[in-house]
Amino acid sequence: MAPSEKDARREARRRAAHRRVEPDAAPAGETAIRSDPIRVTADLTPELYRHLGRHASRAAEEMDLPRVPSVDLVRAWIRVSDDPLVWDKVIKELRRAKQ
Structure with missing residues (x-):
């Protein structure tokens, strides 16, 4: 991903996070879409x-x-x-x- 794309995505996430703190804001799931996998770890006996x-x-x-x-x-x-x-x-x- 080009640096300008990365900066644009970062700015879009920042704006989305800011909108969520405004009155009558949509829930996070409706404004931010995560496409990258999420790592989960577990300690097993x-x-x-x-x-x-x-x-x-x-x-x-x-x-x-x-x-x-x-x-x-x-x-x-x-x-x-x-x-x-x-x-x-x-x-x-x-x-x-x-x-």
């Missing part, structure tokens, strides 16, 4: 990490691939969590983990 690895190995075997990266597995789980049955299980696990 050794047990959960091994569990994730077993799932990735199992997926690779079922798909006849040499390997399935853990991140691809997590992305797929997030996508299928829209299924109400899966979502109910997620909520139950979250509640169990909070106790």
Whole structure:
């Protein structure tokens, strides 16, 4: 990206942020659109990490691939969590983990 493009995008973001603090401003999601991926990190216990690895190995075997990266597995789980049955299980696990 050329420096002038970068400056123009930075200025557009600055103006959008300023508009959000004005009275009757639109929510941030309606004024700013993020196109870059967002990095998320998680600390897993050794047990959960091994569990994730077993799932990735199992997926690779079922798909006849040499390997399935853990991140691809997590992305797929997030996508299928829209299924109400899966979502109910997620909520139950979250509640169990909070106790």
